[in-house]
Amino acid sequence: MSDVALQTEDLTKRFGRRMAVDRLTIRVDRGDIYGFLGPNGAGKSTTLRMLLGLVRPTSGLIKFPVQNSSWEYLRARSRVGAIIETPAFYENLSARRNLQLLASLSGGVSKKRVEEVLEIVNLRERAGDPVKVYSYGMRQRLGIAQALLPTPQLIILDEPTNGLDPQGIHETRKLIRRLRHEFKLTVLLSSHLLTEIEQLCNRVGIIHEGRLLYEGGPEALTASTNLHKVRVDNLAGAFELLSKEHGLSVSQNGASFLRIDADAEALARANALLVGNGIKVYELSPAQESLEEAFLRLTSRNELN
Amino acid sequence: MLTLLKLELEKLFRARSFYLSFLVLIAFVALMLWGFYTYAARKTGGEAVEQFKYTYESKQYFNGLTFALYSLLFSFTLLLPIFVSMSAGSQIAGEARGGTLRMICTRPISRASLVLSKFLVTALHAALLLSFFIGLNLIVGLIFVGWGNLELYPGPLNLVDAPGKIMRDDALMRFGYSVLSGTWALLVIAALALLCSVVFDSPAQAIVMTIAAYLTLYIVGRVEFFEHLRPYFFTTDMDFWRDVFKPEIPWRNLWHYACTCGAYTTGLLLATVVIFERKDIVT
Amino acid sequence: MWVKLILLLLFCLMIVGAVHFAQPSESSDNRASSASVVNSLRLLTWNIGYAELEDDTRAHDKDLPAVAEVILRHDPDAVALQELTGKAQLNVLLGLLHGKYRGAVAQQGRSDRFEAVLVKDSRAAFIPVPVGAQYALAASFRPRGNSPEVLVLSAHADAFNAARRRTYTEALMDWVERRRQSSAVFIAGDFNFELKAANETNLYTDNLKHDSESYSHILRRFRDLGRDAGDTAINDRRIDYIFGPPELEQIGRVEVLRNAAVGRMDHWPLLVEVGLHN
Known part of the structure; x- marks a missing residue:
């Protein structure tokens, strides 16, 4: 059995003249919590909608593990659970009836399974209430419940904590972790919240203006830099001195550090320069870039390009 | 398909x-x-009797069957098409607006089956409306007006070219036929509304566009200025349903227009399926 | 895919069905059966007056040769004319017909225009028909020596008031009712009825109501022989009629002679040929 839960190849979507997704190639492995990160309008939702068959790709491929025909594609998709944006239900029907109706469309989902998923999302006691009286958080949990109905191998969540209060966000994140650990699900979630991705995901795909800028572990994203921090006695003098030096980029990060982006050679030259000019160097060490910084670095570079 | 149909039926019966x-x-x-x-x-007494010796609209002319026929013909002009437009127009666009469409479309079902099941449910709704309406009119006619033969003459209902009469039992059967022919005619509106429902994401827009198209063609088709265009309007073909109330049913004519309406319906449905299958659900 | 295939199949089926059933079935009206026809009767009705815009909307003498030419060419057994100026005009017309026809005009009522009937049969009797404050005219004759008696009426109902048309029709029918037993009655003339079955915009006007009552009243006893011949006057109006006995089975030629009008005439002659049983 393949380790790949989902793969796209050069997936492209164009709405008229606007390129929403541009030759996107991603790979989600089994067991991943894959964070699909990007600012609003980056193409995240469009990509997820393409994966779920809501939007027709202009070109490119979407591959589920077993899929040689359109029938198998439909079958493979039947093992994918999803929430796209705010989950919507038939307001006059109870949560249970909504799930039962959706279960009947999912093929081979038993009534027992409906009760199971209600239990998982902790809505069993309120399952008889009509959805119209549900809070936003409850709807979100019901959304996850419906996504879990077909006992999926892969669950796709589009901005699952969007609009929730802190308590709701906490509960949802806890639930997502539980899905992975307890039910061995692969999760593909999109978000524009870096903290969410940082807390939940073991793999990240960063998308900006429809193009994939990065795919890999969050650690690799932040570690794959030449960023260093320098602590000196004269911060302003050091900044002025290093700013003039070729081959390195310097920035002032707060009151106590300078950040230098430079390779080993340039770093040695910078150190010599500071010491030669009478500036005391207390510390010169590799700096850990935050995901936010990495994200901004990648997206701003893309914009410059 | 059957599951979808059951789902759509439940939604229909639960809708206010x-x-x-x-x-x-x-x-x-x-x-x-x-x-x-x-x-x-007014027509069977007072001034009318004094002024004219003979009137077709005599006391025996007005009975429960005539009442049911008048009621049916008037309602078919506007009321029933509006209801069918509302029912069909909100099918896809309503779900798109509510967000439930993406929920359904992420399930492993074909969009064509979804369209077809929604159409069948709308057809059922139309048939139920028409059966109920005709049944109610006949009962009300029986209780409040009393039954008799169905007398027809040229003019007011534009049904016949020469005066004629349909005996009571035969007339009752004709009302039965009209459920079938009327529903079949209304399916053209249903298919058009369903197409609008797929094209527009707002149910109100879909319904208004359908009704606007229907009314425009209906009215234009009755203005003498456009007489030569009349045969090309689907509203003209839809009128075939009334043929079942002619003293001699012109079967050949009826089948011709029934088939024409069927072609409109299936053609529009086919277009709906093709468009919906290609439609990006971004709501 | 199967849904689309089924829909496509149904669509094709419906088209084939529509085309198949579109072929006109043989109309019983136009069947030319000669089995029991003994005599044929050819009737023509024509309002030879002018359109409203003229100073005198009655028939003009200068048009009479053209009218005579149409009558001679189509050779009807009886002709019902409307809107003649009087007996003198009729005499001119009869002269132009080379003595082939006899004729009379109706008595003068409140109108300044006259109905006339022309028949080929020299033994024909002309009968005034009182219709309210005016008169129509009937001619009783036998088209062939051994054929049954035929009564042809020339009528002209009010052009402007549907209620008056209705009372006129009622009076005319009352008179006809007494003659129906002894003769094959044909009523020909300009009734000015405003009834177009397909034109529903007229549904809520009194005109349609009264005219449909009038028309239906005639159709209780008669058959509209020129129903399928089309419009008989300008502005797409079918206002000239020839009504015949309902038991009449054979209808041969039914034609509106649209090239016949001359001058500012606004009507065309309606020609009907029927078969009469012995």
Whole structure:
């Protein structure tokens, strides 16, 4: 059995003249919590909608593990659970009836399974209430419940904590972790919240203006830099001195550090320069870039390009 | 497909608008009864009798069957097409607006089956509305006006070219036929509304566009200025349903227009399926 | 895919069905059966007056040769004319017909225009028909020596008031009712009825109501022989009629002679040929 839960190849979507997704190639492995990160309008939702068959790709491929025909594609998709944006239900029907109706469309989902998923999302006691009286958080949990109905191998969540209060966000994140650990699900979630991705995901795909800028572990994203921090006695003098030096980029990060982006050679030259000019160097060490910084670095570079 | 159909049926029977449409029809029958009484009283007594010796609209002309026929013909002009437009127009666009469409479309079902099941449910709704309406009119006609033979003459209902009569039992059967022919004619509107429902993401827009198209063609088709265009309007073909009330049913003519309406319906449905399958659900 | 295939199949089926059933079935009206026809009767009705815009909307003498030419060419057994100026005009017309026809005009009522009937049969009797404050005219004759008696009426109902048309029709029918037993009655003329079955915009006007009552009243006893011949006057109006006995089975030629009008005439002659049983 393949380790790949989902793969796209050069997936492209164009709405008229606007390129929403541009030759996107991603790979989600089994067991991943894959964070699909990007600012609003980056193409995240469009990509997820393409994966779920809501939007027709202009070109490119979407591959589920077993899929040689359109029938198998439909079958493979039947093992994918999803929430796209705010989950919507038939307001006059109870949560249970909504799930039962959706279960009947999912093929081979038993009534027992409906009760199971209600239990998982902790809505069993309120399952008889009509959805119209549900809070936003409850709807979100019901959304996850419906996504879990077909006992999926892969669950796709589009901005699952969007609009929730802190308590709701906490509960949802806890639930997502539980899905992975307890039910061995692969999760593909999109978000524009870096903290969410940082807390939940073991793999990240960063998308900006429809193009994939990065795919890999969050650690690799932040570690794959030449960023260093320098602590000196004269911060302003050091900044002025290093700013003039070729081959390195310097920035002032707060009151106590300078950040230098430079390779080993340039770093040695910078150190010599500071010491030669009478500036005391207390510390010169590799700096850990935050995901936010990495994200901004990648997206701003893309914009410059 | 069967599951989808069951789902759509449940939604139909749980929708408030479904019951509301029947209530409006009851109100319409009451209005018709009032109008019928005043009209009949005016035409069969007082000045009318003094001025003219003979009238086709005599006391025996006005009976429960005539009442049901008047009521049916008037409601078919506007009321029933509006209900069918509302029912079909909100099918896809309503779900798109509510967000439930993406929920359904992420399930492993084909979009074509979804369209077809929604159409079948709309067709059922139309048939139920028509059966209910005709049944109600006949019962109200029996109780309040009394039964007799169905007499027809050229003019007011534009049904016949020469005066004629349909005997009571035969006339009752004709009302039965009209459920079938009327529903079949209304399916053209249903298919058009469903197409609009796929093209537009707002149910209101879909419904308004359907009704606007229907009314425009209906009215334009009756203005003498456009007489030569009339045969090309689907509203003209839809009129075939009334043929079942002619003393001699022109079967050949009826089948011709029934097939034409069927072609409109299936053609529009086919277009709906093709468009919906290619549609990006971004709502 | 199967849904689309089924829909496509149904669509094709419906088209084939529509085309198949579109072929006109043989109309019983136009069947030319000669089995029991003994005599044929050819009738023509024509309002030879002018359109409203003229100073005198009655028939003009200068048009009479053209009218005579149409009558001679189509050779009807009886002709019903409307809107003649009087007996003198009729005499001119009869002269132009080379003595082939006899004729009379109706008595003068409140109108300044006259109906006339022309027949080929020299033994024909002309009968005034009182219709309210005016008169129509009937001619009783036998088209062939052994054929049954035929009564042809020339009528002209009010052009402007549907209620008056209705009372006129009622009076005319009352008179006809007494003659129906002894003769094959044909009523020909300009009734000015405003009834177009397909034109529903007229549904709520009194005109349609009265005219449909009038028309239906005639159709209780008669058959509209020129129903399928089309419009008989300008502005797409079918206002000239020839009504015949309902039991009449054979209808041969039914034609509106649209090239016949001359001058500012606004009507065309309606020609009907029927078969009469012995």
